[in-house]
Amino acid sequence: LPTIPNGTSLDPTDWDDFRAQAHAALNACLDHVQSIAEGPARDGPVWRPVPDTVKAFFAAPVPRDGMPLERLLEECSTQVMPYATGNLHPRFFGWVHGAGAPVGIVAEMIAATLNANCGGRDHGAIYVERQVIAWCREIFGLPDTTSGVLTVGTSMASVIAIAAARTRTLSAENPDTSRLVGYCSSQVHVALKKAFKLLGFGASQLRVIPAEADFTLSPHRLAEAIATDRAAGHVPFLVIGSAGTVNTGAFDDLGALAEIAAREGMWFHVDGAFGAWARIAGEPLHTLTIGIERADSLAFDFHKWMSVPYDAGCVLIRDGDAHRAAFSEQPDYLARGLALAGGDTWPSDFGIDLSRSFRALKVWMTLRHHGIDQLGRIIAKNCESARHLAAQVERSSLFALAAPVTLNIVCFRLKPQGDDDADDRRIAAVVERLQLDGTAAPSTTRIAGRLCVRVAILNHRTEPADLDLTLRAAEDALPD
Numbered sequence: 001l002p003t004i005p006n007g008t009s010l011d012p013t014d015w016d017d018f019r020a021q022a023h024a025a026l027n028a029c030l031d032h033v034q035s036i037a038e039g040p041a042r043d044g045p046v047w048r049p050v051p052d053t054v055k056a057f058f059a060a061p062v063p064r065d066g067m068p069l070e071r072l073l074e075e076c077s078t079q080v081m082p083y084a085t086g087n088l089h090p091r092f093f094g095w096v097h098g099a100g101a102p103v104g105i106v107a108e109m110i111a112a113t114l115n116a117n118c119g120g121r122d123h124g125a126i127y128v129e130r131q132v133i134a135w136c137r138e139i140f141g142l143p144d145t146t147s148g149v150l151t152v153g154t155s156m157a158s159v160i161a162i163a164a165a166r167t168r169t170l171s172a173e174n175p176d177t178s179r180l181v182g183y184c185s186s187q188v189h190v191a192l193k194k195a196f197k198l199l200g201f202g203a204s205q206l207r208v209i210p211a212e213a214d215f216t217l218s219p220h221r222l223a224e225a226i227a228t229d230r231a232a233g234h235v236p237f238l239v240i241g242s243a244g245t246v247n248t249g250a251f252d253d254l255g256a257l258a259e260i261a262a263r264e265g266m267w268f269h270v271d272g273a274f275g276a277w278a279r280i281a282g283e284p285l286h287t288l289t290i291g292i293e294r295a296d297s298l299a300f301d302f303h304k305w306m307s308v309p310y311d312a313g314c315v316l317i318r319d320g321d322a323h324r325a326a327f328s329e330q331p332d333y334l335a336r337g338l339a340l341a342g343g344d345t346w347p348s349d350f351g352i353d354l355s356r357s358f359r360a361l362k363v364w365m366t367l368r369h370h371g372i373d374q375l376g377r378i379i380a381k382n383c384e385s386a387r388h389l390a391a392q393v394e395r396s397s398l399f400a401l402a403a404p405v406t407l408n409i410v411c412f413r414l415k416p417q418g419d420d421d422a423d424d425r426r427i428a429a430v431v432e433r434l435q436l437d438g439t440a441a442p443s444t445t446r447i448a449g450r451l452c453v454r455v456a457i458l459n460h461r462t463e464p465a466d467l468d469l470t471l472r473a474a475e476d477a478l479p480d
């Protein structure tokens with residue numbers, strides 16, 4: 001190896017120059033968002049495909065030598081920033097993407113500056129996360145025994161929740177997981193199925209009960225399935241309810257599911273990835289969430305409807321001891337108690353990750369900057385926009401609603417023309433056209449087997465006019 005001179009580090013050799021470049025970068029970031037919020041980019045394309053030149057650029061070999069920050073920022077502004085997903089734009093309606101709020105940019109900068117490892121120890125970031133967890137506990141009405149941890153998203157939160165449920169169910173006398181069964185509706189998010197699989201359960205141990213016509217899990221069918229399984233010697237241990245399904249935004253009757261779980265001595269998990277936040281949106285939305293406070297575990301995201309930049313999810317677990325029992329390990333090199341190693345309980349006691357980013361800061365800053373009431377008003381506005389779009393679809397001569405609109409998701413398909421497959425192809429063509437033109441970015445899903453345009457509204461910038469424009473463009477894009 002070449003001799004490394006003393007004083008060599010990764011710090012800038014010229015801090016003034018670095019500072020100037022960093023300020024310029026922040027300005028470029030703010031310009032990017034401001035332009036989407038109120039400038040020319042609002043009328044520009046929602047998304048554009050990544051050109052071959054850019055794909056080729058990212059096939060470059062490993063850089064042996066560095067380059068000045070100024071040139072690097074130029075590369076970011078030409079090769080990265082123009083090819084964003086589009087979810088900041090008010091006409092991005094695909095999947096369940098949050099738009100983020102500008103305060104998150106500042107939070108990310110501060111978090112990166114501190115470069116805190118939030119697996120544990122006694123430092124400020126840990127208190128920020130604890131406060132976020134305490135606020136969530138209060139918002140969702142869970143008791144003081146409730147523990148929680150921030151996660152990448154609801155997928156990881158689901159893994160943690162089901163692992164805790166399994167730990168509490170099993171005992172030294174009964175360590176056998178093979179007879180355990182869980183229950184959910186056919187509308188449950190695939191994250192739950194993945195979590196089950198990852199935790200070593202067989203696919204058949206998750207009983208997927210066909211959803212009702214309103215896309216909810218029938219408490220009656222659930223009770224029947226549990227009784228049948230018990231009679232056959234299985235051990236029902238977990239009921240999964242959805243607070244806002246991914247396809248249509250349907251809400252299971254959480255109170256009724258909680259009742260059954262309590263009666264049967266089962267763990268009640270709620271997947272509230274985005275819908276749980278209806279809790280803060282006033283009536284009638286708040287009522288949908290009644291029963292969530294009876295959950296044994298609740299998984300949800302901040303990066304969807306709470307406008308926190310990716311990634312930020314959370315799991316809350318009513319029985320903090322069961323949660324800790326599922327994850328806590330304290331080898332010698334992670335001993336607790338002394339000075340910086342202080343604190344009995346570390347976030348890493350509640351999940352898989354030992355090294356963790358300071359994602360709590362952007363959550364904490366977003367909640368504090370905007371306040372829960374304003375964030376709730378955005379949710380209510382998005383739901384009102386969904387009802388507005390639904391009313392327009394009902395008036396359309398070409399499209400029809402494919403599912404009731406409970407929350408912020410509108411699914412519509414063609415009025416049946418007699419050839420379902422041909423209709424599906426035309427719907428796919430509409431969505432592809434809208435995305436490629438950059439007019440709007442809905443996604444697709446299947447409802448009752450038929451392909452639909454799926455419009456999920458989670459963006460604080462979306463106005464009714466954006467939905468009118470999207471529907472008109474969809475009608476225009478319909479191939480003959």
Ligand SMILES: Cc1ncc(COP(=O)(O)O)c(C=O)c1O
Nearest residue numbers: 096153154155189191245246273
């Ligand atoms: C209802 C529901 N559950 C779970 C998930 C998975 O969440 P994440 O993408 O944060 O892992 C999603 C994602 O859209 C969802 O909508």
